[in-house]
Amino acid sequence: MDNMKNYRLHEERKMNDSLPSPSRKMNALDSGLKYNSRKEDMNGVEEGVEFLPTMNAKKVEKRGPKRWVVVTAGLIVFVLLSLIVGLLVWHLKYRRAPVQKVYNGHLVVTNFDFIDAYENSSSPEFYMLSKKVKQTIEEIYQTNPHIGPYHKETVITAFSEGSVIAYYWSEFVVPAYKAEALDNAMADKQSLIQTVTYRSRNPILKIDSVVAFPADPSIIESSRDNSCNFALHAKEGELTSFTTQGFPNSPYPNNAHCTWVLRADANSIISLTFKTFDVEQCSDKSDFVKVYNSLSPMEPHALVKLCGRYPPSYNLTFLSSQNVMLVTLVTNAEGRNPGFKAEFFQLPKTKICGGTLQGESGTFTTPYYPAHYPPNMDCVWDIEVPSTKNVKVRFNLFYVLELGIPMNSCTKDYVEISNTKYCGERPQFVVASNNNKIRVRFHSDQSYTDTGFSAEFLSYDSSDPCPGKFTCNTGRCINKEMRCDGWADCTDASDERSCNCTKDQFRCNNGWCKPRFWLCDAVDDCGDNSDELQCKCPDKSFKCSKGKCILETQKCDGQDDCGDGSDEGDCGKGKSVPCEDYTYKCRNSLCVSKTNPECDGEKDCTDNSDEENCNCGTRSYSKKSRIVGGLNSEVGEWPWQVSLHVEGHGHVCGASLISNKWLLSAAHCFQDEPRIRYSDSSLWTAFLGLHDQNDPDNEKVQKRRIKRIISNTMFNDYTYDYDIAVLELQDPVEFTNTVGPICLPDATHDFPAGKAIWVTGWGATSEGGAGAKILQKAEIRVINQTMCNTLLDNQMTPRMMCVGVLTGGIDACQGDSGGPLVSVESNNRMFLAGVVSWGDGCARRNKPGAYTRVSVLRDWIKQNTGI
Numbered sequence: 066m067d068n069m070k071n072y073r074l075h076e077e078r079k080m081n082d083s084l085p086s087p088s089r090k091m092n093a094l095d096s097g098l099k100y101n102s103r104k105e106d107m108n109g110v111e112e113g114v115e116f117l118p119t120m121n122a123k124k125v126e127k128r129g130p131k132r133w134v135v136v137t138a139g140l141i142v143f144v145l146l147s148l149i150v151g152l153l154v155w156h157l158k159y160r161r162a163p164v165q166k167v168y169n170g171h172l173v174v175t176n177f178d179f180i181d182a183y184e185n186s187s188s189p190e191f192y193m194l195s196k197k198v199k200q201t202i203e204e205i206y207q208t209n210p211h212i213g214p215y216h217k218e219t220v221i222t223a224f225s226e227g228s229v230i231a232y233y234w235s236e237f238v239v240p241a242y243k244a245e246a247l248d249n250a251m252a253d254k255q256s257l258i259q260t261v262t263y264r265s266r267n268p269i270l271k272i273d274s275v276v277a278f279p280a281d282p283s284i285i286e287s288s289r290d291n292s293c294n295f296a297l298h299a300k301e302g303e304l305t306s307f308t309t310q311g312f313p314n315s316p317y318p319n320n321a322h323c324t325w326v327l328r329a330d331a332n333s334i335i336s337l338t339f340k341t342f343d344v345e346q347c348s349d350k351s352d353f354v355k356v357y358n359s360l361s362p363m364e365p366h367a368l369v370k371l372c373g374r375y376p377p378s379y380n381l382t383f384l385s386s387q388n389v390m391l392v393t394l395v396t397n398a399e400g401r402n403p404g405f406k407a408e409f410f411q412l413p414k415t416k417i418c419g420g421t422l423q424g425e426s427g428t429f430t431t432p433y434y435p436a437h438y439p440p441n442m443d444c445v446w447d448i449e450v451p452s453t454k455n456v457k458v459r460f461n462l463f464y465v466l467e468l469g470i471p472m473n474s475c476t477k478d479y480v481e482i483s484n485t486k487y488c489g490e491r492p493q494f495v496v497a498s499n500n501n502k503i504r505v506r507f508h509s510d511q512s513y514t515d516t517g518f519s520a521e522f523l524s525y526d527s528s529d530p531c532p533g534k535f536t537c538n539t540g541r542c543i544n545k546e547m548r549c550d551g552w553a554d555c556t557d558a559s560d561e562r563s564c565n566c567t568k569d570q571f572r573c574n575n576g577w578c579k580p581r582f583w584l585c586d587a588v589d590d591c592g593d594n595s596d597e598l599q600c601k602c603p604d605k606s607f608k609c610s611k612g613k614c615i616l617e618t619q620k621c622d623g624q625d626d627c628g629d630g631s632d633e634g635d636c637g638k639g640k641s642v643p644c645e646d647y648t649y650k651c652r653n654s655l656c657v658s659k660t661n662p663e664c665d666g667e668k669d670c671t672d673n674s675d676e677e678n679c680n681c682g683t684r685s686y687s688k689k690s691r692i693v694g695g696l697n698s699e700v701g702e703w704p705w706q707v708s709l710h711v712e713g714h715g716h717v718c719g720a721s722l723i724s725n726k727w728l729l730s731a732a733h734c735f736q737d738e739p740r741i742r743y744s745d746s747s748l749w750t751a752f753l754g755l756h757d758q759n760d761p762d763n764e765k766v767q768k769r770r771i772k773r774i775i776s777n778t779m780f781n782d783y784t785y786d787y788d789i790a791v792l793e794l795q796d797p798v799e800f801t802n803t804v805g806p807i808c809l810p811d812a813t814h815d816f817p818a819g820k821a822i823w824v825t826g827w828g829a830t831s832e833g834g835a836g837a838k839i840l841q842k843a844e845i846r847v848i849n850q851t852m853c854n855t856l857l858d859n860q861m862t863p864r865m866m867c868v869g870v871l872t873g874g875i876d877a878c879q880g881d882s883g884g885p886l887v888s889v890e891s892n893n894r895m896f897l898a899g900v901v902s903w904g905d906g907c908a909r910r911n912k913p914g915a916y917t918r919v920s921v922l923r924d925w926i927k928q929n930t931g932i
């Protein structure tokens with residue numbers, strides 16, 4: 066019986082083998098023809114031989130065969146031709162080169178117990194069992210006509226506990242048109258198991274749960290190479306670490322497929338953390354790392370796919386649901402990065418989530434939060450507050466995201482409260498119950514996990530859910546002052562509905578009240594643009610950046626009709642125009658008419674000088690941490706940020722790195738005082754790559770002495786005009802993930818009013834308060850110069866710019882001076898728009914901060930540093 070099958074298998078193979086070469090294709094055609102020429106047709110063909118070349122009716126008539134012969138012959142020719150065409154189509158469409166298919170799978174051997182020797186693939190025990198398992202698998206395949214004939218090879222790769230789980234891969238070579246049938250047969254676990262039980266009445270192995278999934282086609286090629294396969298077993302109470310080859314001194318290999326089999330003792334689970342992660346930037350075909358909750362790289366058991374660079378603050382901890390894990394690294398032909406360093410340890414497998422929570426309030430999280438929760442979890446929290454109160458649950462952080470799963474369906478991982486499912490990435494939200502009980506469920510399926518949630522439950526009075534506060538329609542409580550302040554603080558903006566506007570506010574068409582200052586600032590503050598409607602220039606006219614209206618025809622006429630050059634700014638790229646104060650001057654002295662052409666990725670100057678020296682203003686970590694408290698920066702987020710320390714005083718001022726040996730700061734930082742000669746460069750030390758003031762010895766920090774300080778001689782210590790200085794470093798710094806220069810804007814660079822801009826520093830976190838330990842960041846907006854002058858008592862000079870948030874609360878402060886104000890321009894490149902200079906207090910309402918305008922001092926910087 067088996068022979069029969071083998072024979073057929075052979076035949077199929079031959080057919081397949083014959084397909085790719087053109088000469089053999091002919092054979093296949095021939096055979097098709099012969100097969101289809103039945104006996105009676107043969108006669109026709111013989112007769113037809115004479116007729117075949119002659120489609121000429123006259124000739125046919127001359128020879129005088131009977132009419133029916135002609136008709137029959139014609140018919141036969143027609144039939145034959147159709148057959149050939151049909152065969153050709155069939156051949157081209159369905160019989161093309163056979164495809165190779167690989168499946169990864171596992172099965173459970175129920176009548177064996179796991180022994181340690183099974184962990185070692187070169188032990189005799191491993192060999193014996195794998196041979197049996199392999200035989201069984203082959204037997205299963207042979208009984209299935211959609212599988213058996215195409216099976217090439219099966220390899221058992223590993224075993225793990227439970228009774229014994231065997232992991233394997235199987236390779237098939239199948240004609241394209243039968244591939245789907247093979248897929249279906251392999252996906253049908255029911256029939257696979259049935260065949261085992263049915264066929265082997267007295268099986269040596271009792272098999273259960275046979276599953277197999279098609280392997281990722283991109284990794285099939287390289288999956289046989291054993292050069293970088295590793296197996297590690299967790300040691301009790303110890304961390305085990307591993308890295309990519311050569312880490313950190315040399316990059317990982319190209320075209321590699323590396324695997325790390327991680328194991329723990331029975332009844333344990335694994336916690337794996339990537340301490341550093343730096344792999345090729347993500348794209349469709351980029352290098353990647355994948356972690357599986359299995360020892361077989363099966364997609365439905367994948368926990369995460371990682372690529373790109375992660376800042377060290379990013380939480381890359383993953384948990385398994387049983388005692389094994391598989392880490393794979395797949396690399397392509399190009400792009401080699403340092404790779405990763407990871408560590409893992411084992412934890413007892415216990416019930417780790419859910420339960421009854423009682424009291425007035427309390428907190429709970431997904432298991433192992435903020436690590437990625439394990440797969441296959443089901444947690445139920447039954448929350449109960451005193452019977453006179455109601456209960457609500459506030460999710461402060463919520464990350465239950467799986468790519469491709471819509472927020473409204475939550476078909477994979479989710480949180481469920483009274484029949485409503487929540488998933489995805491959500492800002493803080495509250496779910497309230499109208500009695501004293503609430504039940505929260507959490508479910509994770511077998512693949513792709515996330516960091517989960519951190520939540521608290523609170524009891525409240527149904528008559529006054531937010532004592533002393535405003536209650537959003539979402540149930541959240543916000544400070545009373547936030548009501549009707551022009552900013553949506555409730556996620557549904559319910560705090561800005563039905564407001565009475567004060568005299569400092571105007572009413573948007575949508576009913577919101579906004580500070581009057583935001584009228585006509587070219588930014589849609591209302592959300593319906595109604596704050597920008599009354600300030601439009603009349604039809605057929607152009608509005609200059611400073612608000613003036615000019616005739617449309619005056620735009621791009623080569624004359625500065627606006628007075629600020631804004632009508633001559635964007636007049637067709639790449640065009641050389643007469644040079645003016647507001648046109649960008651290329652190195653070859655030609656000028657271009659384009660706003661901010663520097664380093665925007667487009668060649669605007671004929672000599673390309675606008676795209677030279679553009680190794681600046683980028684950060685090296687491609688990922689952003691999602692869990693950050695307040696406005697803490699991430700490591701490497703602002704690589705140009707410098708902390709300037711004074712001997713014995715610690716951090717005093719900020720600065721920005723503009724080349725490998727020059728810093729830019731504020732002149733007022735280096736003003737002598739009776740006790741300290743701040744102008745003395747030997748007093749200062751620059752810390753680059755610093756994140757935490759408490760950790761100045763971190764390996765990422767580069768410490769430099771200052772060689773000289775050049776303050777602008779025009780600096781006025783009364784008005785703070787020309788508040789700029791450059792500092793030369795004793796020794797150049799090395800550009801790394803955490804140290805890199807910021808781009809300097811051209812003198813013509815425009816930072817328009819309304820633009821969002823970032824300010825960073827370790828300055829005071831409140832007026833009169835103490836400095837921050839972790840580098841802080843804040844997003845503020847450029848404010849119209851005229852408006853600013855009225856707000857800041859006419860103290861603004863053209864060397865200053867006003868940036869802030871007029872409602873107050875966000876600002877630079879003491880200790881931020883000299884530090885960077887950066888703007889994200891095209892291509893995500895950052896430019897230094899300003900230097901922290903002065904302010905009227907910190908973060909007060911209607912008192913934006915004043916910054917040194919870097920663009921107007923661009924030439925001074927060049928003269929003094931050559932940069």
Ligand code: ARG
Nearest residue numbers: 877879880881882903904914
């Ligand atoms: N002059 C201050 C310093 O030395 C910076 C003040 C910035 N203030 C402000 N509100 N933006 O650190």
